[in-house]
Amino acid sequence: MIPITDKEFKDLADFIHRNYGIHLKEEKKTIVMGRLYQVLQQLNFDNFTDYLRYVLADPTEKAASVLVEKITTNHTFFMREAEHFQFLQHKVLPYLSQTIRDRDLRVWSAGCSSGEEPYTLAMILDEFFGLQKGSWDTKVLATDISHRVLEAAAKGTYATEALASLPPQWKHRYFKNNGDGTSDVVDKIKREVIFRRFNLMETSFPFKRKFHVIFCRNVMIYFDQKTKTELVRRFYQHMEPGGYLFIGQSETIDREAVPYRYIMPAVYRKEQ
Template sequence: MVSITNKEFTQLADFIRSHYGIHLKDEKQSLITGRLHLVLQQLNFNSFTEYFEYVVSDRSGDAAVTLIDRITTNHTFFMRETKHFDVMRDKVLPYLSGTVRDKDLRIWSAGCSSGEEPYTLAMLIDEFFGQQKRFWDTKILATDISERVLDMAIKGMYPNESLESLPAHWKLNNFRRMSADRSVVADKIRQEVIFRKFNLMEETFPFKKKFHVVFCRNVMIYFDNATKMELVRKFYDIMEPGGYLFIGHSESLDRDKTRYKYVMPSVYRKE
């Protein structure tokens, strides 16, 4: 295995931080070495200096995509942090259904990973609106920086065991069994989610309309505090008044430094 020097790690970590916001602490050095070992081997590089020069000189961006795919975890599952979906069902959707006059509901799953979060939201919305749903535009924007997980999300195919946390009628109505061990999300739910590659470190967000709800859960744990607060500021600026921001249960915002109002742990609102 090719070893990485302190200088090489710092160089690579600085590049990842400046382009993707991910803050790699010194103790991640061995983790990064392990995750990139096969990449260096396949490319016949003898050092991380050679690999870094390859990444920064690749104008196609493919090398950087592979780098991010290797170092990010992308761990998620259906109904993760269930309380958030309860809040959406019991508080957020009733509020929005009564206040969004043009019936254009705009929800963003930022850092959607392999798709479980936006698909869960789509199923929740489908059940909440029922027959009235045909009068609403409820499509969900789901973005991630990793092409690998976006490909998985678009396919919408999951192990049957991963569906066990879902309500029985959701599994029956929103999935088609493909084999003894895998099922695929039904078309009526898949067509409600628009998947796109997007880097949250973009200087400005290119959205024409503002969002009513943003889910950005367990993403900012990889960022340092300054990067996190800048991202939260951008979320605030592209959100409608009265909109909700959901972050991970292990995450929190400094209430003295954000314009968001605290609702409950990991839930904030723009007033």
């Protein structure tokens, strides 16, 4: 293990917080050393000062991308916090389908990780709209900061056992079993998800139109309160009146700072 000094950890933590919003607490020092050990070895660095200089000097930002991938946990699974998907299907979509006049439903999976969440959203939308779907634009925007997880998500290949929590009809309708312990998301659903790399710390979101639904679940656990509040404000600004924000069950937002209305655990609404 390559040791990290207090100053090196502070410099590294400051860089990560400034660029990615992630708040590394002092007790994470050992985890950081463990997760970055192989990276430093491969680059022939024997200290974190030289490694951070290398990251800062890389104009391609690939080194920074590897750094943030190593210190974050891209853990997710199909139907995680399933009550959110049920609420979307049975409450939110019936409302939106009656109120969106131009039939352009805009859904964003922010911090989509390896794709299970946006693909689940696409399957719900396909099932809900059924034969009416052809007259709607229901594509899901799925963003993450990690190149690695986005590449995996776009392939849409998952261990067949990972589909166990999905409804049986979805497994047959929306996946192709490869016979080798893996299954692929069918092209019909893949085409409904647009994967893009995006840093949620961008102070200006580049979206031309506002969203009706934003899922940003189990992402803000890495942020301090100030960063969370600023991000939720941007979500609010880029959401249509009547839209819904879904966050992780272990997360909270400061409702005095942002006027979302609490609907149910981890679900908030922008009032008309």
